[in-house]
Amino acid sequence: MTDVLALTDSLVVGVDFGTLSGRAVVVRVRDGAELGSAVFEYPHAVVEETLPSTGRTLPPDWALQVPSDYVDVLRHAVPNALKAANAKPEDVIGIGTDFTACTMIPVTADGTPLCELDEFRAEPHAYVKLWKHHSAQGQADRITDLARNRGEKWLPRYGGLISSEWEFAKGLQILEEAPAVYAAMWRFVEAADWIVWQLTGNYVRNACTAGYKGIHQDGAYPSPDYLRELNPAFESFVVDKLAHPLGQLGDAAGTLSAQAAEWTGLPQGIAVAVGNVDAHVTAPAAQAVEPGQMVAIMGTSTCHVMNGAELREVPGMCGVVEGGIVPGLWGYEAGQSGVGDIFGWFTHHGVPPEYHETARERGISVHELLTELAARQRVGEHGLLALDWHSGNRSVLVDHELSGLIVGQTLATRAEDTYRALLEATAFGTRMIIDTFIDAGVPVTEFVVAGGLIRNPLLMQIYADVLDMPLSVIGSANGPALGSAIHAAVAAGAYPDIRAAAAAMGSVERDVYLPIPTNVSGYEELFTDYLTLHDHFGRGANEVMRRLKRRRRKAKEQQ
Ligand SMILES: Nc1ncnc2c1ncn2[C@@H]1O[C@H](COP(=O)(O)OP(=O)(O)O)[C@@H](O)[C@H]1O
Numbered sequence: 001m002t003d004v005l006a007l008t009d010s011l012v013v014g015v016d017f018g019t020l021s022g023r024a025v026v027v028r029v030r031d032g033a034e035l036g037s038a039v040f041e042y043p044h045a046v047v048e049e050t051l052p053s054t055g056r057t058l059p060p061d062w063a064l065q066v067p068s069d070y071v072d073v074l075r076h077a078v079p080n081a082l083k084a085a086n087a088k089p090e091d092v093i094g095i096g097t098d099f100t101a102c103t104m105i106p107v108t109a110d111g112t113p114l115c116e117l118d119e120f121r122a123e124p125h126a127y128v129k130l131w132k133h134h135s136a137q138g139q140a141d142r143i144t145d146l147a148r149n150r151g152e153k154w155l156p157r158y159g160g161l162i163s164s165e166w167e168f169a170k171g172l173q174i175l176e177e178a179p180a181v182y183a184a185m186w187r188f189v190e191a192a193d194w195i196v197w198q199l200t201g202n203y204v205r206n207a208c209t210a211g212y213k214g215i216h217q218d219g220a221y222p223s224p225d226y227l228r229e230l231n232p233a234f235e236s237f238v239v240d241k242l243a244h245p246l247g248q249l250g251d252a253a254g255t256l257s258a259q260a261a262e263w264t265g266l267p268q269g270i271a272v273a274v275g276n277v278d279a280h281v282t283a284p285a286a287q288a289v290e291p292g293q294m295v296a297i298m299g300t301s302t303c304h305v306m307n308g309a310e311l312r313e314v315p316g317m318c319g320v321v322e323g324g325i326v327p328g329l330w331g332y333e334a335g336q337s338g339v340g341d342i343f344g345w346f347t348h349h350g351v352p353p354e355y356h357e358t359a360r361e362r363g364i365s366v367h368e369l370l371t372e373l374a375a376r377q378r379v380g381e382h383g384l385l386a387l388d389w390h391s392g393n394r395s396v397l398v399d400h401e402l403s404g405l406i407v408g409q410t411l412a413t414r415a416e417d418t419y420r421a422l423l424e425a426t427a428f429g430t431r432m433i434i435d436t437f438i439d440a441g442v443p444v445t446e447f448v449v450a451g452g453l454i455r456n457p458l459l460m461q462i463y464a465d466v467l468d469m470p471l472s473v474i475g476s477a478n479g480p481a482l483g484s485a486i487h488a489a490v491a492a493g494a495y496p497d498i499r500a501a502a503a504a505m506g507s508v509e510r511d512v513y514l515p516i517p518t519n520v521s522g523y524e525e526l527f528t529d530y531l532t533l534h535d536h537f538g539r540g541a542n543e544v545m546r547r548l549k550r551r552r553r554k555a556k557e558q559q
């Protein structure tokens with residue numbers, strides 16, 4: 001290991017690749033001080049309606065990205081962050097990255113994304129399938145049903161259900177809908193690993209996504225026999241398209257290549273950390289790496305990550321992976337596919353023009369205006385109750401055919417009422433997740449919040465009241481990027497492990513929001529009704545949501 005003392009005045013760079021943008025932050029190794037940051041918005045954002053290369057309309061529930069946008073983050077955000085920090089590149093000893101997941105890229109043997117080849121530019125399946133590409137639900141259902149029937153022992157590690165967001169569902173969808181793309185792809189690669197490949201020239205598959213998204217458990221993937229039964233042509237998916245040597249979190253995947261040094265302005269040869277997921281990488285940034293400390297990374301979606309000392313099977317969790325957050329502990333993950341996305345959708349499509357005008361005149365966002373108005377209400381005053389499934393349900397139902405619902409609307413309902421009901425619905429969704437963990441014997445002793453939504457104090461108070469738990473809040477506004485910087489410091493040898501680096505470089509403030517007893521009892525009643533709606537629409541008693549989605553797809557196909 002490099003001399004620890006010599007490294008303490010050094011710097012590291014963390015880069016967080018989010019849903020719409022990438023953010024780089026320059027961090028001091030000694031104490032985690034964030035000296036400067038910069039954001040680069042992806043030029044193509046999320047491709048949901050039409051393919052940029054041809055204008056072809058995409059079917060519902062598709063979400064693609066363009067991989068060159070990620071390289072542009074390295075070319076712009078990293079140098080700009082160095083500039084903002086007034087940092088000397090030669091002081092930087094390592095770079096770490098995190099990505100949304102499961103975000104998948106079909107590539108050739110040299111890492112070229114298939115969508116960059118002339119023959120595949122017009123083929124939607126050759127593009128990046130973003131985590132929220134939800135159109136492989138049919139494949140996901142078959143994957144789950146077959147695993148259940150065969151008693152596959154990996155299924156309970158994923159709460160009994162495999163998500164349409166993950167590697168196998170997305171891979172099977174390519175095989176069945178675009179066999180030529182499937183045949184041409186050398187590997188199906190997590191974007192989290194592809195970006196590290198761009199930085200180092202080496203493909204190293206990270207243990208985190210391999211475990212949570214790639215069904216890698218106890219050193220093995222699903223068997224060829226199982227895959228053959230799913231589809232005979234899928235038998236060798238693991239061997240041909242997925243399996244690759246794994247890197248553990250906090251290890252170095254390699255060193256910065258000459259090409260990447262040119263893009264970023266960083267010195268060639270510095271350590272590059274093994275790739276990681278935006279959620280999991282945030283736990284050390286919030287100093288929440290001990291069993292029972294649940295971190296909710298609340299942004300477009302919410303991911304809940306928590307270490308546990310023991311292996312337990314929690315129904316509907318996204319997964320439990322050994323070393324999935326830090327080596328040596330069982331990392332648990334659950335999540336909600338839509339949170340900030342739902343609030344954002346409502347501000348764009350559900351708010352009358354006068355609210356937009358007022359917000360503009362006052363120089364605040366529509367979110368802030370609605371939050372201010374909604375904060376004046378007592379619990380239950382709006383008379384509404386919502387289900388937070390506008391982007392499907394990740395935990396605990398793992399079903400992306402589900403959709404949103406608002407009950408109780410009248411002619412007196414105003415935009416701020418609905419907005420507050422949506423905030424509350426996401427808090428109820430988190431309560432479902434925590435209750436399910438506790439019921440399965442996995443204690444949740446602390447709730448730590450991170451991510452962009454910590455900026456909304458009403459939302460935070462609602463969570464404290466609905467969960468009846470104090471909220472700890474991460475000290476950094478750039479949680480994932482700081483987490484990546486922490487991994488970079490470990491990969492560079494500045495700390496012996498992620499726990500030690502988290503203690504020195506992470507930060508958290510405890511008891512920032514405390515439950516208000518009258519609100520807690522009001523929400524307890526509403527949660528009982530939420531549970532009724534949740535089970536009625538989500539557990540098979542009423543299949544109307546599935547039927548509506550089917551009709552929508554059929555109508556779109558006929559256009
Ligand atoms: N004041 C606010 N209150 C609630 N939600 C907000 C507010 N401002 C923005 N949002 C939502 O936050 C989400 C972005 O969260 P952020 O953490 O910045 O991004 P990401 O999850 O991509 O990292 C968007 O979906 C947006 O609708």
Ligand SMILES: O=C(CO)[C@@H](O)[C@@H](O)COP(=O)(O)O
Pocket residue numbers: 018019099100101102131277278279298299300301302303333335337
């Ligand atoms: O699903 C995961 C992690 O497992 C996230 O990467 C995904 O929800 C995207 O997160 P963001 O809300 O964009 O931060």
